[in-house]
Amino acid sequence: MKPAKSFFWYISHEKHLSFLFSLIFVLILISLFFLFQTTEEKALICNDGTLYDACSLNRPYYCSNGILIEKASLCGCPGIFNEKNNSCISDYHENPKQITLKYILEDNESEINFTVYEEMMGYVSEISRSIDYKGEEEPLRVDFKLKNINEENQREFLLPLVVEIQNLVSDKDEQARIAISIVQNIPYGFSNKTSRLSGTNSVNYLRYPYEVLYDFQGVCGEKSQLLSFLLKELGFKTAIFYNQQENHESVGVKCPIEERWWNTGYCFVETSGPSIITDTSITYAGGIVLESKPEVMKISNGFSLSRGLQEYEDAEDLMEINKKVRETKEINFLDNLRLEELKEKYGLLDEYNLF
Secondary structure, three states: OOOOOOHHHHHHHHHHHHHHHHHHHHHHHHHHHHHHHHHHHHHOEOOOOOEOOOEOOOOOEEEEOOEEEEOHHHHOOOOOOEEEOOEEEOOOOOOEEEEEEEEEEOOEEEEEEEEEEHHHHHHHHOOOOOOOOOOOOOOOHHHHHHHHHOOHHHHHHHHHHHHHHHHHOOOHHHHHHHHHHHHHOOOEOOOOOEEEOOOOOEEEOOOOHHHHHHHOOEOHHHHHHHHHHHHHHOOEOEEEEEEOOOOEEEEEEEOOHHHOOOOOOEEEEOOOOOOOOOOOOOOEHHHEOOOOOOEEEEEEOOEOOOOOOHHHHHHHHHHHHHHHHHHHOOOOHHHHHHHHHHHHHHOOOOOOOOO
16 A cells, blocks of 8 residues: 655645746746747848848848838949939939839739839940850850849849839748739730841840830740849849740749749749749640740749749649640639639739730
């Protein structure tokens, strides 16, 4: 038979329990304190990563209460610009024009009013479209892309749009969504100009990203350069896809491995018109569908899109519907309901034909 526990054993046991509960309570308080501190620290940065009350790496922007504002008197101006009333001004800030950039985020349509300048448009349009090389060395297709995207003066006139996007939302995926939707909703259209090569040869004129904004139109390659610029400046790893067989260009943005196109390391993003990230089932003019393996032209290093984005699932549904429609030449009631839902959610064109 076990001996009975004494009165003093119970007193000692109660003290141990009391101490244990007190210790747990203190640990919870400490954890909550550090969690609160971490949350506060996270909150004290702007959406480009700049600390409060500090200058951004992109002059003249300054982080003020979570918003990037121009503060050239403190942060200075880049390159060709001079400080005036806390802004950075150059000779190219002449003849302004307002454009309205539409985008869809979380089923809601919104817009950004953005100012472009005729003098800057003139500067960009005069940049040579050729690349000089020596001997047997020849520039690659990607060299022209990088030349067009990384032009320094153009960058300074496009950065205000990047800042507008960053000031709207803190979530990186949502910043990417806004940039993608903005470019997709710029009308598709050819330039009526040509570029002269050697002798009497000429080719279709290829707009720079700034020209796409100013003209408020562009073809797939031109719009892909603009989107690549925006995603690069927002911090994403990006590429441009070129499908030679279909003569089509689109954008790649780093994403989880299971969502990548052709094992490239990038998710497919159409730029010609509204579409869903990773949807490769689009039918283009003449019934063309992308079937060839693309050339991948790397543009920048950076972040990846997150796992589990709703776009991945929605694109799978849409691609399955398109596959069945192509096979049967008809659509059932439930698939049609889902198709209409996706059209409304992403602002897809009625016929989902982008050219």
